[in-house]
Amino acid sequence: MNKDIIATIKDNVIQGRKTQKDVGIDDTFAGTPGVVELVQQALEKNISPQVIITDGLTAGMQVVGEKFSTKEYFIPDMLASAEAVGAAMDILKPVLESANVETKGKFAIATVKGDIHDIGKNIVAILLKGSGYEVHDLGVDVPAEKVVEFVREEKPGYLGLSALLTTTMTEMGVVIKALEESKLRNSIKVLIGGAAVSDEFAQEIGADAYCVDGFQAVKALEAFEIAKA
Amino acid sequence: MPRKGILVDKPYERLTREQVELIHQASMKILTDPGLISFNREAVDILHSHGATVESIAGDHQSWQVKIPEQVVLSAMDSAPKTVKLGARNPDNTLIMHGDEPRVYLITGSETNIWLDVDFPAYVNKADPTREIRVPEFKPRRGTVDDLCQSAHVCEHLEMVDGYIRTINIQDRDITEENKDVNKFFASLNNSTKHFMSGLTNLKQLDNVVRMAELIAGGKKALEDNPIISFITCLVKSPLQFVDDTTGTFIEVCRRGLPIVVSSSPQAGTTAPIKEAGIMAQINAEVLAGITLGQLVKPGTPVLYGSVPVRARMDTLGDSYGSVETSQYNIDCVQMARFYKLPNYSTSGVCDSKIPGQQSSIERLFSDIVVTMSGPQFLHCAFGLLDCNSVFCLLQAVLDDAHFKMIEFFLRQPRIDQPELEAMLEQIQEVVATPQKLYIGHIRPLLRSGEISGVYPFEGSGEADDVFEIAYERMKELLARPVEHIDRETTAKIFEEIPGILPRLNIYESGS
Numbered sequence: 038m039n040k041d042i043i044a045t046i047k048d049n050v051i052q053g054r055k056t057q058k059d060v061g062i063d064d065t066f067a068g069t070p071g072v073v074e075l076v077q078q079a080l081e082k083n084i085s086p087q088v089i090i091t092d093g094l095t096a097g098m099q100v101v102g103e104k105f106s107t108k109e110y111f112i113p114d115m116l117a118s119a120e121a122v123g124a125a126m127d128i129l130k131p132v133l134e135s136a137n138v139e140t141k142g143k144f145a146i147a148t149v150k151g152d153i154h155d156i157g158k159n160i161v162a163i164l165l166k167g168s169g170y171e172v173h174d175l176g177v178d179v180p181a182e183k184v185v186e187f188v189r190e191e192k193p194g195y196l197g198l199s200a201l202l203t204t205t206m207t208e209m210g211v212v213i214k215a216l217e218e219s220k221l222r223n224s225i226k227v228l229i230g231g232a233a234v235s236d237e238f239a240q241e242i243g244a245d246a247y248c249v250d251g252f253q254a255v256k257a258l259e260a261f262e263i264a265k266a
Numbered sequence: 267m268p269r270k271g272i273l274v275d276k277p278y279e280r281l282t283r284e285q286v287e288l289i290h291q292a293s294m295k296i297l298t299d300p301g302l303i304s305f306n307r308e309a310v311d312i313l314h315s316h317g318a319t320v321e322s323i324a325g326d327h328q329s330w331q332v333k334i335p336e337q338v339v340l341s342a343m344d345s346a347p348k349t350v351k352l353g354a355r356n357p358d359n360t361l362i363m364h365g366d367e368p369r370v371y372l373i374t375g376s377e378t379n380i381w382l383d384v385d386f387p388a389y390v391n392k393a394d395p396t397r398e399i400r401v402p403e404f405k406p407r408r409g410t411v412d413d414l415c416q417s418a419h420v421c422e423h424l425e426m427v428d429g430y431i432r433t434i435n436i437q438d439r440d441i442t443e444e445n446k447d448v449n450k451f452f453a454s455l456n457n458s459t460k461h462f463m464s465g466l467t468n469l470k471q472l473d474n475v476v477r478m479a480e481l482i483a484g485g486k487k488a489l490e491d492n493p494i495i496s497f498i499t500c501l502v503k504s505p506l507q508f509v510d511d512t513t514g515t516f517i518e519v520c521r522r523g524l525p526i527v528v529s530s531s532p533q534a535g536t537t538a539p540i541k542e543a544g545i546m547a548q549i550n551a552e553v554l555a556g557i558t559l560g561q562l563v564k565p566g567t568p569v570l571y572g573s574v575p576v577r578a579r580m581d582t583l584g585d586s587y588g589s590v591e592t593s594q595y596n597i598d599c600v601q602m603a604r605f606y607k608l609p610n611y612s613t614s615g616v617c618d619s620k621i622p623g624q625q626s627s628i629e630r631l632f633s634d635i636v637v638t639m640s641g642p643q644f645l646h647c648a649f650g651l652l653d654c655n656s657v658f659c660l661l662q663a664v665l666d667d668a669h670f671k672m673i674e675f676f677l678r679q680p681r682i683d684q685p686e687l688e689a690m691l692e693q694i695q696e697v698v699a700t701p702q703k704l705y706i707g708h709i710r711p712l713l714r715s716g717e718i719s720g721v722y723p724f725e726g727s728g729e730a731d732d733v734f735e736i737a738y739e740r741m742k743e744l745l746a747r748p749v750e751h752i753d754r755e756t757t758a759k760i761f762e763e764i765p766g767i768l769p770r771l772n773i774y775e776s777g778s
Binding site: 053060062111112113114116117120155156159160162163174 | 701702706707710
């Protein structure tokens with residue numbers, strides 16, 4: 038029975054169905070419970086959150102990633118699955134906290150000061166949340182001091198900075214410098230992305246990684262996690 | 267169910283109604299002065315018996331000056347069917363063409379002599395021998411019957427190809443003037459279930475190919491109901507001449523009641539005036555003369571208004587299918603055919619370029635887009651043709667299919683109505699109220715519905731231009747797919763009754 042519900046969670050992650058009203062790829066899922074309802078049912082049946090995450094959510098996302106890499110899935114499919122997993126993690130978060138289970142880590146993300154473009158930032162946020170990270174979206178046009186303040190108070194392990202414009206990309210360097218001046222730089226890995234920036238620019242300003250898209254951001258964080266371990 | 271083709275909602279027109287009528291009137295004048303020169307005696311007799319004035323011309327060849335009065339032409343236009351059906355071995359591939367409906371069917375052809383093979387040898391960078399790239403190399407050779415089979419096979423699987431005109435002239439050692447027709451018809455029909463159109467090399471073979479079609483269709487009546495084959499004849503040689511042998515072929519095909527294209531291909535600058543008004547008045551007169559003859563032979567003969575006008579190249583005085591004016595003339599002809607409510611056979615996609623590449627893509631795509639937009643019913647859009655009309659490359663045909671998929675998508679009618687707008691307003695209100703303000707979630711229901719155009723199918727990875735290599739793989743994949751051949755029993759009957767078909771084309775006997 039437990040196996041059935043976990044397998045169904047996995048299937049619904051693959052279908053990208055957050056709730057019962059969502060359409061999947063396969064019409065036969067129409068009207069059936071989505072990931073949110075199924076995770077609630079699983080908790081009611083006292084299934085452990087770790088099993089839900091490992092065998093349901095993560096296993097589903099693994100399949101989604103494979104389908105994306107073989108071009109069977111498109112980014113909207115990937116995002117739908119990630120959103121479903123993100124919503125499931127919101128439900129599981131208090132349960133995990135009360136059981137003192139550690140999450141993957143906190144990730145703060147912002148579009149830098151002077152720039153209001155946020156499509157890329159939002160996609161990265163959805164994908165990372167769907168990968169199990171606790172994502173804090175600081176918004177757009179965020180000044181360096183606000184970023185520093187958040188890092189000081191919330192102590193995220195990772196910071197993502199986004200900029201679309203060549204006129205605002207230099208603000209990323211300002212944020213990194215402000216973190217250094219506040220003695221916070223060593224406590225956090227800084228990832229940058231956006232149309233205007235590059236790997237070379239990341240090195241110039243002292244960022245830890247340049248990510249061409251959200252998928253690379255997920256990979257970069259996984260690499261950092263492995264290095265930490 | 268017939269094939270859908272591309273229904274052009276609002277066809278692009280270059281000419282005003284007044285200009286169309288002016289061209290018509292000029293063509294009527296041309297048909298009476300100077301009229302046409304006919305080198306075919308039977309055509310002269312038929313036209314003369316219906317009111318044309320005929321005068322013998324002194325010279326080496328027997329020829330006659332034929333002047334066709336307007337009322338003879340108009341009466342013939344009345345008897346020409348306004349709807350033409352081109353059948354197919356697979357009834358789902360039937361083409362229904364209404365003269366007043368701009369539904370475009372995309373057809374291959376024409377016949378070329380040269381087949382272009384492609385290979386991808388590796389080249390090493392002299393400065394950095396670790397760097398290696400594969401570059402397409404094209405090698406021309408004479409076409410064979412095996413090539414024709416391959417071409418029909420791939421075109422059977424190309425999604426946008428609605429019908430098949432033979433693409434390659436078969437020049438094997440065992441192909442003669444006597445057996446060429448039966449072999450090209452059999453090779454094409456056996457490898458494609460789509461409609462097949464062809465010219466005829468030898469009039470003596472007409473009854474053999476018609477009989478072959480009857481055997482495949484299921485009898486004489488079945489072929490009448492489902493004409494799986496049709497013919498194209500260039501009975502007119504510009505300016506204003508009925509050629510003896512092709513006119514003879516045309517008359518015989520009309521007598522058998524099978525669909526036929528009356529095609530004229532004047533070259534602006536040499537065999538027609540360089541100015542648009544001149545070539546239009548002349549080609550229209552030439553096509554109308556052919557249609558008139560066909561209707562006098564057998565009223566009600568299904569006929570297509572065939573136009574292949576082209577401008578001359580100024581450097582060689584050869585055809586310049588890639589010139590912009592060529593597309594203009596073709597679009598004008600589409601309008602003229604529509605004026606007479608006759609289905610139109612038009613031309614696009616023939617390019618001046620000798621090999622696939624940037625020039626080829628630009629020239630063919632330009633004319634493919636604009637001529638399709640004008641709404642001809644039968645668009646001979648030269649899948650795979652290069653170097654005007656002399657080279658065929660299967661790889662190019664695969665590339666062309668992708669181009670036409672884009673054109674088809676572009677010409678879809680917009681869906682903007684009250685329910686759609688209300689749904690969109692609701693969507694906008696919903697998304698704007700979310701923190702992320704992204705519409706991505708609403709893409710999914712459409713992703714696999716065909717409502718979103720796909721990426722270019724031959725896009726490479728990174729910065730490499732891998733288009734040819736990816737298209738080549740696609741071509742091989744299509745060749746590996748099976749086709750529905752003519753069944754064993756019918757094949758046996760064909761080989762029994764029709765002389766001259768090469769034994770190696772019998773897949774049930776040769777083991778191929």
